[in-house]
Amino acid sequence: MLSISIGDYAEALSYLEQSMSNYLQIGDKKGEGTILNNISQIYDAQGDYGRALSYLEQSLSIQQQIGDKSGEGTTLNNLATTAYAQGDYDRALSYLEQSLSIQQQIGDKSGEGTTLNNISQIYRVAGDNDRALSYLEQSLRIRQQIGDKKGEGTTLNNISQIYDAQGDYGRALSYLEQSLSIQQQIGDKSGEGTTLNNISQIYRVAGDNDRALSYLEQSLSIQQQIGDKKGEGTTLNNLATTAYAQGIMIGR
Numbered sequence: 001m002l003s004i005s006i007g008d009y010a011e012a013l014s015y016l017e018q019s020m021s022n023y024l025q026i027g028d029k030k031g032e033g034t035i036l037n038n039i040s041q042i043y044d045a046q047g048d049y050g051r052a053l054s055y056l057e058q059s060l061s062i063q064q065q066i067g068d069k070s071g072e073g074t075t076l077n078n079l080a081t082t083a084y085a086q087g088d089y090d091r092a093l094s095y096l097e098q099s100l101s102i103q104q105q106i107g108d109k110s111g112e113g114t115t116l117n118n119i120s121q122i123y124r125v126a127g128d129n130d131r132a133l134s135y136l137e138q139s140l141r142i143r144q145q146i147g148d149k150k151g152e153g154t155t156l157n158n159i160s161q162i163y164d165a166q167g168d169y170g171r172a173l174s175y176l177e178q179s180l181s182i183q184q185q186i187g188d189k190s191g192e193g194t195t196l197n198n199i200s201q202i203y204r205v206a207g208d209n210d211r212a213l214s215y216l217e218q219s220l221s222i223q224q225q226i227g228d229k230k231g232e233g234t235t236l237n238n239l240a241t242t243a244y245a246q247g248i249m250i251g252r
Contacts, residue, residue: 013042030071033062037075044082052082073102073111080118093122110151113142117155124162133162153182153191157198164202173202193222193231200238209246216242 016039023031040055056079063071080095096119103111120135136159143151160175176199183191200215216239223232 009042009046013039016042029062029066030068033059033066033068033071033075036062037071037078040078040082044078044085047085049082049086053079056082069102069106070108070111073099073106073108073115076102077111077115077118084118084122089122089125093119096122109142109146110148113139113146113148113151113155116142117151117158120158124158124165129162129165133159136162149182149186150188150191153179153186153188153195156182157191157195160198164198169202169205173199176202189222189226190228190231193219193226193228193235196222197231197235197238200242204238204242204245209242212242213239213246 016035020032020035020039023035036055036059040052040059043049043052043055056075060072060075060079062068063075076095076099080092080099083089083092083095096115100112100115100119102108103115116135116139120132120139123129123132123135136155140152140155140159142148143155156175156179160172160179163169163172163175176195180192180195180199182188183195196215196219200212200219203209203215204212216235220232220235220239222228223235
């Protein structure tokens with residue numbers, strides 16, 4: 001899905017529609033369910049959650065009809081992501097619990113690690129950091145066991161956010177540094193940009209604005225290189241906030 005990563009949604013959608021046409025012609029229901037799921041992610045990325053939901057529901061219906069349990073688990077997870085984006089956390093949690101049950105039944109460890117990570121984010125938003133941390137630790141163990149380095153980097157980053165929220169900045173920084181090391185090793189540029197941004201916020205809170213700015217500039221450079229407009233917007237905002245704070249301190 002390279003076209004999605006660089007933001008060329010129209011091109012990606014065109015390829016998916018061609019693929020869908022082929023699957024419909026040969027009667028490949030599993031392929032049809034997968035493509036419907038992928039099309040939903042184009043609309044989700046553009047914030048068109050209503051259309052994304054429609055494609056996901058079509059995908060889920062097909063996967064349930066043909067007994068594609070792996071696909072069903074993935075689609076339920078994506079339905080949860082869409083519900084989460086709409087602020088419907090109860091519905092998101094319901095989808096995730098259904099997804100987790102299926103993944104555990106069929107032994108889908110990769111999917112299970114992802115879903116445990118995603119469930120943690122529901123509890124984090126609800127302010128239940130203890131339960132969020134419990135799910136993240138389960139996710140981390142699985143991802144380390146199966147060698148899912150990208151997932152491990154993501155989960156380490158999310159664990160850091162729990163400690164950050166609790167004011168344990170030293171431990172938060174430790175997890176972020178572990179996450180950054182993995183992301184740099186595997187070339188996960190998107191993750192690296194996010195983690196550099198998060199590290200900057202630890203230093204900003206500590207009053208080390210020079211170091212915070214350094215990490216933000218590294219983050220911005222990566223996000224501009226890969227076309228991560230959303231991340232770039234966040235980093236530019238953080239740069240402005242940090243530079244302003246630094247200016248106030250210098251002015252004193």
